[in-house]
Structure formats: structure tokens, C-alpha cells
Amino acid sequence: MTTAPSVRGWCPGLHTPMEAADGWLVRVRPPLGRLSAAQARIVARAARVHGNGLIELTSRGNLQLRGLTPRSARAFARDMAEAGLASTDAATEARRGLLLSPLAGIDPDAAPDAPAIMQALDAALAGAASLRGLPAKFVIAVECGGYMPAGTLRADIVVRAQGTGWLVVCGARALPCPAAAIAPTVLALAHALAASGGRPLRDPALGTQAFAHLGLLEATQAAPPAAHNIPCLAGPLPGHAMGAVLPPGPMEADLLDAVAQWSMQAGNGHMRITPLRRAIVFEDCATAPPLPGLITHADDPRLRISACIGARGCACAARDVIADATLLAPALPARATLHVSGCPKGCAHPGPADITLVAQVDGYGLCPHGRAADTPVDNGLSLAQIQHIVRDWPRNLTTPRNGRTQPA
Template sequence: MTQRFTPPEVKGWCPGLFAPMQAKDGWLVRVRPAFGRITAAQAVFLAQIAEREGNGLICLTNRASLQLRGFSHNNALRFPELAVLAGLGMANPEHEKRLALLVSPLAGCDPSCAPDTLECAAALRAALCHANSLSALPDKFGFAVDGGGLFTIGLLKADIMLQATGAGFWSVVCGNQKSKAASVQAAVELAIKLAQAFIAIPKSKRPARYPETGKMLFQSVNEQGNPVEVPAVDAPDSALLAGKIGQALYALNAPLGILTSAMLRSCANHARNGDGILRLTPWHSIILHGLPYPPHVAGMVDTSTNPILRVSACMGNAGCVQAEGETQALARTLAHGLKAEESLHVSGCSKGCAHPAKASWTVVAAQNGYGLICNGTASGPVMRFFPDDRAVEDYFIGTKPQERIMNGRV
């Protein structure tokens, strides 16, 4: 059988608080909480809105944002005003657009995370708000403040990153280049200069996707960059994604990044017994701090041995018009066929939105079946093609990993 993959449409932009996106299951709205944190009251507010005005589904994204699904167009247009009143966004749309900022999830409650991480993040956030010229950045362009700790340096991914180097100093990483250590203020100023340089250079490609852009940007601002050592691990250990991860620190993982309003409300109720904050991570976990007991939320993963922690999947054809097939149920089934060190990505098309990086196994939907890719991304070479999801399940669950590779002639 000849596989038929429909070339996906690359929109080149992401939904934002003031820019809802139409999906197959209705309009999608997004909130990007400051420093990746929401209060218990804000979580309850979002759960109520999701139930009342959407379809009750909430996605925890790989940028530590929350997406509420299934809105009508009118409800989506009304949502920003409600979110701003709840403290979940900036009233100025231009400010909001520029605040694509990831921060170490455990800053302030992990003793091994740089103690000035939140100070650095606040300084960068303020600088982004005041840098009007940065409104010209692409919607997908992002920043990160990485203080290390339990979630080690290098796990956060963004176009421009501030990384702690110890003793109150920070380096700026852009693509394949890294600056010398400097003060918080100097590092923030350099990050803004690099972003402005990106805008000034016609047809620049994002450093997160094209690392060689970093050297060009450093040269354009007359700064000496040094080659970056690329971390070998793109995701944290499963032990940090679910269960107890530190002193009075507990992680609850949303399987495949999907929450229901009931799950989010339950997380909020638990958070009230701790410090009242829900910390969102790019790895689909919500971290609660200060609880005197291990929390349990129906439908969420609270043990680090669950194989679903190493699986990613988009909404598939249930929620995306570009998806060629079902993904969510297939991903949950295939999770049981993974070995301990393996990862899996199930994508509705070759864009691979849910997991742009490589996975041990990637399954991609096509017009007439599913392709299986070994150690690649969703756009990689297909080693084997199956006519339907049942055939994928039979092969993946019933075949040992080494036999899969041999049969696929990889």
C-alpha cells in the first residue's frame, strides 16, 4: 500500500489570549500565566469557564500554558476580558503578545534552583513589556529563565534563554551560542538586544529551530558567544513528572496534556491545603507545594512508573482539521508496549505539534493509515506503514522492540 500523507498547513502563529484559534471542536482560547503559576482561585475560575463556555477540556501545553477548547466564537471573543479580571493576562494586547516566557517550575521552593530565578524572570518580564519593538517577533518566538535544580539546566527550551551560572550570575543562550556570565540586569539587556537583532535581520529563522541563527545574532550585537554544549536529555526523568518529587512537593501529570475541568478543580482543592499555587510545567505536570499528604486526582497520573509519562499525542482528528486520524486512544493503548527507556509520539499529521523533537517511536496518521518512524520526528522517514490503528496496535504491542527495528530494516 502506498502511504498518502497530506502536507500540513503551517500557520506560523500560535493562539494567544487576544487571538483565539478556530479548531475542529470549536474555538480555542489560551492563557499564559505569569511564571507558569496560577492560584487555586484562578484554577477554579478556569474550570468553571471551561464547563460553562467550552467543552470542558483544557490542554496543558509544552509551553506551560493552558488552552480551553470548544468555545463558540462569541464566547472566545469575550474570554480575554474575563481572564484579565481574574489576573490571568495583561490588559494590553501588545504586552500580552510579547510574554512567551518559560520559568523553572520550582523556582522559590526547590533549594537547588538558583535563588534569584524569580527575580531574573520578573526583570525579563518587565523588559519584554516595555520593549515595544518586540511586538514584531513571530508568535512562536519564546524566552526562558532557567535556574536549574531538580529540573536541570537545559531542560527548558526557547529561542533565547537565561541560564543560571551560580553566585548570582546568568548567561544568555541563543541557538548554538552562549554568552559569558553576567549580572541579571546585563543578561536581561543582552536578551532584549538579541531579540531586536532577530527582528532587524530579514527572514531570520528562529534559534530554537535553527541553532546557527544564534551566532549571527551574537555577531550583530557585537557580543562574543561561545559554542553551547547541547544537553543529551530533552525531557526530565519520569520521577519528576508524577508523585513525590521533593520535600512537600508533589507532581500530578495530565495524560497526553489533557485535563478535564473536574481534574483542574480537584487540583485547586488540593493546592489550598498547601501554599495555594498550581505550578505548570512544559511536561504536562501540575506541581503542588506544601501539602502534608500525597494528592490523588482521578484521571491524573501520580506514580512515576506509568508509561503514559513517556507518551505525547496531539488532539488528532477529534480536535484538529489537519489531523488525518485518531491519536489519543491509540497513544494510550500503545503506551503499554513501551520499554522503560523508550518514548512514543502519536501525531495526527507530519507537523508533530505535540512533540517536535525525536522520539523512540513516532506514529503518524495519513489519509489511508498510519506510518511508524524509528528514532525520528513526525516528518521523518517511515519504516513501516499500516492500514489502520488496529494494525498498529497489533504490531506494536505484539512485537518486541528489537524485532520492530529488524522488520522495519532500520
């Protein structure tokens, strides 16, 4: 049984800032997920000049800045367009909802034509002025295999490498597609889906309907990707790359400056801002950045923790969840995942976790193997009680601990 979270506002974008407790939020989406050192420094400076200096990595591979005003948000958008990181046209920028596998073009075991396919998709979407009506969270992904297995990226339309060819997956259906036909096929599907206003990621039947609407009857039932864990992106990676991960919470603009400096000192001056677990991938880099505030070891328990900004930046949040998540990290057993959410929206991690905690006025609600929007099996848990639960995982977590229960 689940309950609908109380949703406030919308997902912010570059031209559509959203008000939060610490000011306005705005996001910039680096083209193809790639950021040069010079561009990173521009973003860091803009965070200090236009906002409060705090920057977050989102699950869509965006850089989210905090503490802006409506006026400074407009100035930030102009700065990003001048830096080559965005379009000045709000409608064009809104259509660029693309995710690319973090190691595309550098992993020797991945499909080599993935970057070219992504560029063709980006150009097609940018030029599709008639494409209106897609939901704000609609996203298209390109998965190229190799180190990152199929199913790593969740999207409404997924272009997925399979053997020596490609599949276009939409909802419950998949269509074999030559590389040259991928962009027009995806664009046609997007137009068909815009008419419905829905998302195949939420309603797979919409994909079946879209293929049928286009007369693409050769689309077959999409095989679900094999169950897997997202590969670790902290430490050495294929293709002479190096990964580093931010712990839960925002980073200071000064850290982004230091990251830019390291990418030039130890790499080729470019980095990938990934949609996976707050990870940054340094290109052509063999040495982990010795920077406080970055995780570079695969056994760090913070890699398996998700947490939102919490009460310090969101009026919906009931607690400082980042501080609590950091406190719980040493107790987290190997392989267990933990999501500490400030409210039932679950912004930091929409999916399930082994242990999901939802902040309440008098403690935390517990949703084992669930999402933040699920009905807790227990409520009002203190941090001391939660530390005991986390330390003893796995165990039967359906037993109430304080008498304040709801049906599981």
C-alpha cells in the same frame, strides 16, 4: 529524508484564537507559570461558560481551552485579564513568551534568584512596545539548575544558571552575564533577532549574528547540555512540592476545579503549570492528589506517551489518537517513548520519540527514532500490528510489514 507537514492556521493565543474541528481554541499563559486556586477555578468556570469544558496543558506551559466561538473567545480574554492572568493589550500579551523552570524558587539546589530574574524579564518585555517582528513561537526560558538539568527547556534565548553565575545562551553562543544585566541583554538580543524574523532554536547561527550585531564579542561557543532524560515530575519533588501529570488528552473543567481544591487542602493554594509533559506542581504539598485523571506514580507508562487531540478536535487528524495511545500504553516497555500524532505536524511533541506513529486514513505510518514530519518507513499499519511492534521494542523497525514503504 523528511517531508514538510501541511500547516493549517497558526498557534492560538489569548487574543488570537484559532478555529479547530470542535470550535475555536484559545490559550492563557499564567504569569511565571504560577496559578492560584482561585485563578484555576476562574479558568475552569470560563471553560464551561465560554467553551466545551475541555482544557489542555501545552508544551509552552499554557492552558488551552477548546470549543469557543469568536464572541466567547473575546469574553474569555476579558475574564483572564480581570483574574490577573493576562494583559488586555494583545501586543503586550504576545511578547510574554517566557518559560521558567518548574521548581524555581522552591528547589533548594536551584539558583535562588531565578524568580527575580524572570520577573525582571517579564516586566522588560511587557514594556518593550517597540519590540515587533518576533516570530509567533519565539520563546525565552530561565533554567535555574537543581533537579531540572540544563537543556530541559528548549527556547530561542535561554538564561541558564551555571555555578554561582548566569549565562545568556542564544543559538550557538553563550555570554556570561551578571543577574542585574540579564533583562537588558535579553531585550537587546530580542530586538536584534526581530530584525531577522528567524528563530535561533531553528537556526543557531542567528544567535552568533545577534551577539555580533550588539558588539558582544565576548560571547563564546555554547557547550551543548549533556544528554539527559527530562526528570519525572510525578510524585514527591524537591522543596516540599508534589507533582501530578495529566495523561494524553484534555482534562475536563471539573478536574481543574478538583486540582484547585486539593492545592488549598494539601498545599499553599498555588500550583505551577509546567511546560514539561503535562505536569502540574503543587507547592508546599506532601501528599499526592487522590484524583482520578492524574498520574502520580513515576512508573506509569503514560508518562512516556505524547498524543494530540486527534480527530475529535482537529480536522487535520485522521484518527482518534488519544484512544489508540491509551490502548498502547500497557504494551510500552520501560524507558521507551511513544508519540501518536494525528497528522505530520506533530503538535503534541515536536521532537523525536523512540516510536512515532502518524495517523493515516488506513492506519498508521511508523517513524522509529523520529518526528511526525519524517517520512515513515512503513505505512498503513493496523493497531494490532503496532501493538506487536511496541511490545517487542527494541527491535529493527526498518523492515516493512505490509509492503507499503517509503525510503527511510
